[in-house]
Amino acid sequence: MMRLLVVAIIAGLLFENTYGVDSAASSEKQKDKNELENSRGSSSKKPKDNKGSKEQDSSESSSKEEKNERKKQDSSESSSKEEEDGNRKPCFYPINIRCWTEWFDRDDPSASGDWETLCRLRKENPGKICPRPAAIEAKTLSGLTVAAAGDVIYKNDITSGFICRNKDQIKKKKCNDYRVRFSCYPPFCDRGVCWTSWFNRDNPGATGDWEVLSELKKQYKICDNPLYVDAVTTDTMTPAIYTGETFYMYNPTDGFVCRNKDQTTGKCRDYKIRFGCPCNN
Ligand SMILES: [Ca+2]
Ligand SMILES: [Ca+2]
Structure with missing residues (x-):
């Protein structure tokens, strides 16, 4: 009888310990997620309608139906949590696979410049940009590359996003209006x-x-x-x-x-x- 009681107490302690570790790990994950969301600077520009750019690149966006179908077909890759984890540590997927997001154009240079910051783009387009992009590409709305447009660019990287400030341009010229897209790893690329x-x-x-x-x-x-x-x-x-x-x-x-x-x-x-x-x- 005594031996049974001791076994029960040890089992109880083990369960509590395991549960405690899981909770800590999950709150740590949530903390990481929050930090990722809050770590970027913000722009005061109002969001711009993104409909145009969606139409320009409809081949890279997938409909809800397609996403649902995908979920049915492979439930092991369906949750957004797994998608995030997969992007943090893409070791389960072939890392040679990359895809581009759709083009985003949330601002124009009419005020202080063209602010296509990653932080704002994420907030305004939830789920459409992978947690850790591999690359960023910016082009003017007319299709010119950054080099061809000739503007002085303040930021153009995968942590800040893209910023062209009017005050950096010579002869009081304004920035061109740019759109940006990001390169992502699987499983983000699996959509569609x-x-x-x-x-x-x-x-x-x-x-x-x-x-x-x-x-x-x-x-x-x-x-x-x-x-x-x-x-x-x-x-x-x-x-x-x-x-x-x-x-x-x-x-x-x-x-x-x-x-x-x-x-x-x-x-x-x-x-x-x-x-x-x-x-x-
Ligand atoms: Ca074989
Ligand atoms: Ca723009």
């Missing part, structure tokens, strides 16, 4: 992309693991022009780029091939692959 099932038609028993698209298409229905390809090991689901093996082929046009003779160990691991297709297929 529908992944196929995983395919594993070969194993590395002979010359290597040949998961070639043309061969797979003979057996399965796969879209004509996949946008992305994803390869993981069949046993541990380790992304191909983290296995340290050398690949003979790894692209969405041809598929994936790992040849045994290219490896220092003399043998590839067994991989399975899937393709990212446009959702209207």
Whole structure:
């Protein structure tokens, strides 16, 4: 009886301890999130209607229906929390995949300048910019690059966003009106992309693991022009780029091939692959 009581008390203490650690971790995450939201300077300019730029680049925005469909297809990647975590630590995804957001144009240079700050753009376009962009691109509304426009630019980076101040320009000239977009990593890029099932038609028993698209298409229905390809090991689901093996082929046009003779160990691991297709297929 006494022994049972002691076991129950230890189990209770362990549970409390675990629960405490989880709470601390989750409040730390929330703190990080808040800091990210509040860490940028702000502009006093009023938001400008972004409808025009949406129309200009509709190919890169996805409808709600597409997003819902995507959620149904792969619930493991559906929550916004996971999307944020994925961008902080994109180790589960092929890091060679990047995508651009839509173009944003929230301000014009009529007052003190053109303030396309990341902080304001985030607030005015919730969920449309990944937490940690890889790059920023700015162009005038007429399509000129920053260099071609010739303005003196105050800020143009992935932490501040873009700022062109009229007071920095020579001969009292005003800034051009710019729009900006950001480059993001997966899983942010998955929006509007529908992944196929995983395919594993070969194993590395002979010359290597040949998961070639043309061969797979003979057996399965796969879209004509996949946008992305994803390869993981069949046993541990380790992304191909983290296995340290050398690949003979790894692209969405041809598929994936790992040849045994290219490896220092003399043998590839067994991989399975899937393709990212446009959702209207
Ligand atoms: Ca602008
Ligand atoms: Ca295989």
